[in-house]
Amino acid sequence: MLLLLTWTGIAGLLAGSLYVALQLAGLPYAPECPTCRGVTCAPVRLSRMDRVLAACGGADARLCTRCGWQGRMRWRLAAVRARRK
16 A cells, blocks of 8 residues: 555656646747747746746746736757757
8 A cells, every 4th residue: 555655656746747847848938028029027026936936947937028928938048049040
């Protein structure tokens, strides 16, 4: 019984980490706004969850002043961006 509970817990943790990885991979790249292609900035007020996601997952909260888009974005190294173009 304990062995089954352990394997179920491990499977749940693996499924949860896979879900988080897929969610982070689907985020747009900062600092370019996904709707208007303008440069985004950091919002005035950040919640604790925004700070935790920025520190752990690289998902930074961003705001576009041109079109009003608001959401999370992930950062990519400039060298990676330059090689892709």
